[in-house]
Amino acid sequence: MSDEDLVKRLREGDISAFDELYRRYHRRLFGYVARQVRDGAQAEDLFQEIFLTVLEDRSFDLSQGRFAAWLFTVARNRCLNALRSDQRQRRALARAADEERAATRSPDDLSQTLARGRTLQGAIERLSTAHQQVLLLKQVGELSYREIAEVQQVPEGTVKSRVHAAIAALRGALDEEEQWDG
Amino acid sequence: MDRTDTPFTCQDVSERLIDYHYDELPATERGRVARHLARCGDCARAYCALHADLTALGWSDDTARPGTDLHQRLRGAVERRFRRSLWQRLSLAVRRPIPVYQALAFAVLVLLALWFALPARPLSSTNAALQPSDRQVLIENYDAADLMALSPNTL
Ligand SMILES: [Zn+2]
Numbered sequence: 001m002s003d004e005d006l007v008k009r010l011r012e013g014d015i016s017a018f019d020e021l022y023r024r025y026h027r028r029l030f031g032y033v034a035r036q037v038r039d040g041a042q043a044e045d046l047f048q049e050i051f052l053t054v055l056e057d058r059s060f061d062l063s064q065g066r067f068a069a070w071l072f073t074v075a076r077n078r079c080l081n082a083l084r085s086d087q088r089q090r091r092a093l094a095r096a097a098d099e100e101r102a103a104t105r106s107p108d109d110l111s112q113t114l115a116r117g118r119t120l121q122g123a124i125e126r127l128s129t130a131h132q133q134v135l136l137l138k139q140v141g142e143l144s145y146r147e148i149a150e151v152q153q154v155p156e157g158t159v160k161s162r163v164h165a166a167i168a169a170l171r172g173a174l175d176e177e178e179q180w181d182g
Numbered sequence: 183m184d185r186t187d188t189p190f191t192c193q194d195v196s197e198r199l200i201d202y203h204y205d206e207l208p209a210t211e212r213g214r215v216a217r218h219l220a221r222c223g224d225c226a227r228a229y230c231a232l233h234a235d236l237t238a239l240g241w242s243d244d245t246a247r248p249g250t251d252l253h254q255r256l257r258g259a260v261e262r263r264f265r266r267s268l269w270q271r272l273s274l275a276v277r278r279p280i281p282v283y284q285a286l287a288f289a290v291l292v293l294l295a296l297w298f299a300l301p302a303r304p305l306s307s308t309n310a311a312l313q314p315s316d317r318q319v320l321i322e323n324y325d326a327a328d329l330m331a332l333s334p335n336t337l
Contacts, residue, residue, distance in 0.1 A: 010260070010264055011264065012266075013264055013265060013266030015257070015260060015261055015264060015265065018257060018260045018264070019257070022253055022256065022257075026247075026248055026252075026253070027247060030247060030248040030252075031247075043248075044248060044249065044252055047248060047252065047256075048252070048255065048256050048259065051256060052256070052259060052260070052263070055260065055263075055264075056263060138204060139236060139239065144206065145204075145206055160201070160206075163200065163204075164200055167200055167232075167235075167236070170235070170239065171232075171235050174235055174238060
């Protein structure tokens with residue numbers, strides 16, 4: 001049964017349809033959210049909010065399909081809003097405490113939360129937000145190029161070239177890291 | 183222009199490894215990449231390296247999974263928003279073509295058939311009460327036009 005059929009059944013009151021949607025998307029959606037916001041509890045709140053918003057939004061035409069793209073579009077917007085407000089909060093705190101060093105050292109952009117190693121982090125930082133997003137949507141969200149194109153509102157070819165460029169940059173950084181370790 | 187049965191070169195495969203990994207190639211190209219990987223050690227190693235690098239990102243691991251209670255919490259919220267009212271459930275149950283309704287319809291038909299069959303019994307028992315000679319007379323003199331002349335007992 002398609003995702004869209006499940007949403008339809010849920011809206012008719014069949015709660016078991018939600019269980020199936022949760023099974024299909026919880027790992028991918030939570031991974032996507034958790035890798036952008038720092039806090040586990042905040043990630044869980046956002047995850048719930050995104051899921052409920054999408055299920056309740058009757059403005060979306062189910063006959064057109066594309067539930068996954070719709071879900072991740074809402075997720076991307078909510079995460080960016082959360083990151084922005086987090087950034088504002090941190091800036092306010094930094095000002096209040098007059099911690100100039102902390103203020104200048106906390107870019108709080110997506111890249112910082114995405115990377116493990118320092119070199120890898122550097123490589124991710126050098127990517128544009130669009131490239132970072134495309135890689136997250138592909139690698140964690142497991143969306144197709146077509147679905148990512150819908151989320152980002154760009155042609156499919158642009159998505160493909162962004163994915164290729166982002167992976168090439170990251171692989172270059174990993175090679176660099178390996179050389180230093182070696 | 184590429185013919186679909188022409189084998190890919192290492193360069194062709196190298197350009198397509200990422201799309202192959204993400205299952206984004208058309209079926210014809212996917213088969214040609216797979217055939218090339220099966221016989222070319224260099225490209226097979228390059229593919230393994232790509233796979234390992236993407237794994238090294240650590241984005242596919244199990245650490246970013248929701249807590250086990252999140253499903254139940256979210257399910258509770260979903261139930262509160264989407265659960266059917268009693269009236270909705272009843273109307274759905276009535277509209278649903280399930281075997282029990284077919285059985286009910288059959289039972290109603292049987293009852294109706296019995297209803298029409300039953301009134302014949304008192305009439306036949308009345309006829310049975312007549313003497314054989316009387317019955318013979320009735321049969322011999324039977325005429326639809328003379329029904330009113332018959333004994334009221336036979337009607
Ligand atoms: Zn080769």
